[in-house]
Amino acid sequence: MTLEKKTYTDSAMSDEIKEFFNRFKENNSYKYIELIDSQIIQNKVIEIDYNEFTDEVKGMLENQSNEKIHTAIYRAMAETFQTRHGSGELNEIITQDMIKFKIINSDILELKIWSNPKLPEYDYQKITSELEEPELSEYAKSIMSDYTFKTFEDTDEVLYCSKGVYEFYGEVLIKKECQKIIPECTKHQVSEIIGIIQRETYTKRSLFNNDFSKLVFENGMFERSTGKLLEYDKDFLTTIKFPINYDSKARCPRFIKFLKGCLHPDSKAIITVIEEMANILSFDNLNLEISGMWIGDGANGKSTCLKIIEGILGKKNCSHVSIHAMQNQRFATSQLDGKPVNIYADISNRELNNLGLFKQIISGETISVEKKNKDAFDLNSFAKHFFSANEMPDIKDNSDGAFRRIYVTKWENQFLAGVNRIENLAEIILEKEKSGIFNLMLENYKTIQKNKGFRYKQSIAKVREIIKLESDKLLEFINETLVKDPNGYIIKDQMYEINVKYCNFHSYEVYTKQKFGANLPTYGIHDDVRKINGKTKRVWFGYVWNDKSEWVKGNVSGLIKYI
Numbered sequence: 001m002t003l004e005k006k007t008y009t010d011s012a013m014s015d016e017i018k019e020f021f022n023r024f025k026e027n028n029s030y031k032y033i034e035l036i037d038s039q040i041i042q043n044k045v046i047e048i049d050y051n052e053f054t055d056e057v058k059g060m061l062e063n064q065s066n067e068k069i070h071t072a073i074y075r076a077m078a079e080t081f082q083t084r085h086g087s088g089e090l091n092e093i094i095t096q097d098m099i100k101f102k103i104i105n106s107d108i109l110e111l112k113i114w115s116n117p118k119l120p121e122y123d124y125q126k127i128t129s130e131l132e133e134p135e136l137s138e139y140a141k142s143i144m145s146d147y148t149f150k151t152f153e154d155t156d157e158v159l160y161c162s163k164g165v166y167e168f169y170g171e172v173l174i175k176k177e178c179q180k181i182i183p184e185c186t187k188h189q190v191s192e193i194i195g196i197i198q199r200e201t202y203t204k205r206s207l208f209n210n211d212f213s214k215l216v217f218e219n220g221m222f223e224r225s226t227g228k229l230l231e232y233d234k235d236f237l238t239t240i241k242f243p244i245n246y247d248s249k250a251r252c253p254r255f256i257k258f259l260k261g262c263l264h265p266d267s268k269a270i271i272t273v274i275e276e277m278a279n280i281l282s283f284d285n286l287n288l289e290i291s292g293m294w295i296g297d298g299a300n301g302k303s304t305c306l307k308i309i310e311g312i313l314g315k316k317n318c319s320h321v322s323i324h325a326m327q328n329q330r331f332a333t334s335q336l337d338g339k340p341v342n343i344y345a346d347i348s349n350r351e352l353n354n355l356g357l358f359k360q361i362i363s364g365e366t367i368s369v370e371k372k373n374k375d376a377f378d379l380n381s382f383a384k385h386f387f388s389a390n391e392m393p394d395i396k397d398n399s400d401g402a403f404r405r406i407y408v409t410k411w412e413n414q415f416l417a418g419v420n421r422i423e424n425l426a427e428i429i430l431e432k433e434k435s436g437i438f439n440l441m442l443e444n445y446k447t448i449q450k451n452k453g454f455r456y457k458q459s460i461a462k463v464r465e466i467i468k469l470e471s472d473k474l475l476e477f478i479n480e481t482l483v484k485d486p487n488g489y490i491i492k493d494q495m496y497e498i499n500v501k502y503c504n505f506h507s508y509e510v511y512t513k514q515k516f517g518a519n520l521p522t523y524g525i526h527d528d529v530r531k532i533n534g535k536t537k538r539v540w541f542g543y544v545w546n547d548k549s550e551w552v553k554g555n556v557s558g559l560i561k562y563i
Contacts, residue, residue, distance in 0.1 A: 001392045008060055014079065015188065020057050021080050022195050028153075036080050043098045047074070050106030052269040066109055069443050071117050074099060084191055086135050093101055136189060141195040143177045147410045148234045153227070153393065154377040158198060164216040164232030165241035166208070170197075205377065209338055210235045212283040218239040239338045243314040244434045252436030254427050255308065255370050262413055264302035267457045269409050275454045276407070277309060277437075278444035280340055280384045288453055290384035295392050295470050296411035297506065299421065302388040307426035309386065312437055313341050322347050324357050324386060334335040334369040336381040349509065351469070361385075362405040368449035391508060392470035403463045407454070410466070435508035473508045474499075474519055479551050481545060482525075489530055490538050492517070498556055505555070 008016075021032040035046050053061070061069055077099055082090040093099060097116050103109045148161040149170055158170030171194055178190045216221045216238060222227035229246060263269040276292045291382070294302045310318050314318060319339040324347065327330040336342055360367050361381055368378040395402060415421040429437075448454065477499055482490075496513050503510045511519070520540060521527075530540035546552050 003550050008064070008068075008072075010068065010071050010075065013060060013064070013068065014075035016057055016060055017073055017076035018080055019191075020054055021076060024052060030199075031085075032079065037084050040081055040093060040098055043084075043096075043100075045100045045102060045278075046077070046198060048101055049409065050103050050108065052228060061108060067117070069109060069179055070114050072099060073103075073218055074114070077101065077354055079192075082198060084137060093291070098428070103267070108402055137196055139178065139182060140193045140200070142181060143193070144176060144197060144200065144491065146177070147173065149197055149201045150237065150558050151198045151201045152377075154205055155374040156198055157374070158194070158201070158219045159232045159239070162239075163241075164236070165222055166201055166237065166239050168239070174408065177549075180303075201243055203237070208239060209283075210236075211236070212281075217244050217246045218242075219245045222246050240317050240340055241314065241436065243526055244312070244438055246438070247435040248439065250424065250433070250435035250439055252433040253296045253438055254435050255437050255440070258301065258425065259306070261415075262305070262411055264413065266410075272407070272409060272454060272456055274440065274444050275448055276384070276386070276409075277312075278441040278448055279454075280309075280313070280386075281445040282448065283382050284377075286449060286452070287382075288448075289388060290407045290454075291362050293406050293408045293467075294386070294388040294411055295408060295466075296390070297414065298390055299414050300411040301413070301415065302411050304426045306343050306345050306386060308429055308437065309341060310343055311426065311430040312434060312441075317341060318343050319383065320542045323352060323355070323358055324348055324350060327352070327355065327359060331370060333357070333381075334368060334371045334378070336361065336383050336434075337369065339381075339383050342383040342385045344386075345388045347387050347389045347393065350394045351359050351387070351394040351396055355395070355397040355399075359401050359405055365429060370433060383426075389470075391559045392467055394471040395467055400460050403460045403467070405533055407458050408463055408466045408470075444460070473506075474511070474516075475523065477502050477542075478523055478525070480549055481556070482543040483546045484542060485544040486542060489528065489539040489541045490543060490545065491532070491539055492527065493538075501555060502551070505551075514554075 004494040022029055022030070032046075032048070032051075039046050050058075064072075078090060080093065081093065081099070089331055094116060100113055100115045101115045102111060104111070113451075124281070139440055147170075150159045150161075150166060151157065151170075157168060158171055158174065159166040159168055161167075172196050174197060175190050178193055214230070214236060216236075217233070218241075221232055222228075222238065223230055227248060236414065248494050259273060263273065273292075273294075276290075279288060279290075282288075296302060317340055319337050319342045319522075321332050321334040321342055322344045354502070357367065361383075362385060364380055366378050366380050366384060368376050369379045394482050414440065469479075481498065481502065496516055499516060500510050502508075517527075525540050525543055528539050530537055530539045545556050
């Protein structure tokens with residue numbers, strides 16, 4: 001069977017080669033753009049290395065005629081030159097036959113020097129007329145006169161300044177502007193104009209979000225040292241804007257009441273949650289290397305408080321990457337770029353093994369990240385991390401470093417629907433108290449700076465203990481429902497039945513009978529045989545039901561040594 005060869009028009013081939021010219025980098029410079037820009041006007045031959053072509057270009061050139069390849073490369077070079085120098089100068093260059101090239105490391109064009117292929121008149125007009133009156137560079141200048149653009153050198157992402165903050169997806173804005181100002185706008189023209197703007201506005205990523213002496217709000221730029229609101233400044237390179245109208249006199253009584261209701265009587269927990277929120281304002285000035293882990297059964301205010309944090313910072317300034325995703329998903333960590341907060345509610349209870357990358361991220365160390373269809377780049381994340389869990393995962397990484405980077409807060413007061421629960425409480429609080437909560441954060445941020453940390457510390461041993469108990473639901477079941485009795489015993493089938501009931505009550509994972517039986521001996525509960533009512537029964541020996549437990553009283557009948 002003979003496969004059909006794919007055919008390309010001259011225009012399609014030249015566009016593909018031109019795209020290669022515009023993207024190929026060597027030693028952080030655009031090699032072929034610079035060669036075309038400088039060597040043609042010196043009437044020098046440009047060497048094009050076949051080995052540097054992309055696989056797409058190589059595949060396209062395969063089995064094409066010399067004439068077709070020659071024409072496509074010449075056109076690509078001519079159009080690239082025209083973008084930089086204009087159609088008038090291109091006209092003169094073509095007339096004087098100054099565009100010359102040869103392909104090295106391949107015999108596809110016989111290692112000869114090639115120049116003007118004497119294109120038919122209509123093709124020549126296509127090269128020279130596309131940018132006339134005005135040229136594409138003039139359209140690009142017109143768009144740049146209306147907007148301030150910055151392009152990241154490492155990924156070619158275009159940002160534009162809007163009301164004090166740099167927004168992503170500048171390419172989309174440029175496309176819209178091209179459609180407005182260019183008659184019968186073509187995809188080719190738009191691509192060229194985006195390329196011009198990118199090359200004119202390249203900026204190092206590290207220059208963004210590295211000055212937090214000022215914060216951008218809806219009503220101006222807040223200077224932290226003076227507390228004054230200033231005018232927006234396009235030279236202040238930030239992608240972070242708080243969706244708040246700043247008011248220095250605003251307070252947040254309802255939010256304080258909410259926290260007290262959730263965490264009372266643990267006053268230390270109330271203060272710590274406020275300080276965790278305040279620590280967001282440290283950005284990269286003070287890195288405590290701590291992530292917040294809020295644990296507790298559902299309907300206890302964790303998710304509401306996380307929604308309030310997101311409301312203060314704004315959705316655009318929050319990422320949502322779980323601990324599991326940090327370790328296992330290729331593109332997940334790139335979502336942390338430029339985000340002051342990472343929030344993930346209800347993390348999975350799947351066990352966590354090696355937390356190496358998690359530890360690096362929490363410490364703000366340099367990591368390599370990658371956005372889909374973009375080059376990898378280095379990231380020093382300054383995000384503060386908030387996680388919540390109804391059921392804590394078991395952490396198998398036994399290093400002190402993992403537990404040192406976690407601060408656990410237990411949310412134990414429940415708010416049941418129809419009893420003491422206020423629906424949409426986050427939205428109600430945010431509607432009135434955004435600026436007040438920010439002022440509370442700012443006030444406590446100063447205390448953190450002064451103390452160089454939170455008021456109440458949490459030892460590594462304490463974190464280990466809490467996480468062990470919270471992640472080990474079998475241990476919780478034992479502590480809640482059983483008490484030691486050297487002569488006591490409980491029938492195996494009936495203990496398993498009660499454990500299933502306990503897990504369903506708390507929405508925990510239910511072990512199979514085999515897994516349940518295999519794990520109990522690790523807690524010092526061993527199986528044995530007893531005669532009960534004349535029948536031989538398999539039992540768990542050394543424990544009886546805890547008749548002081550409210551859960552046992554309500555769910556286990558016949559509080560004797562066996563059921």
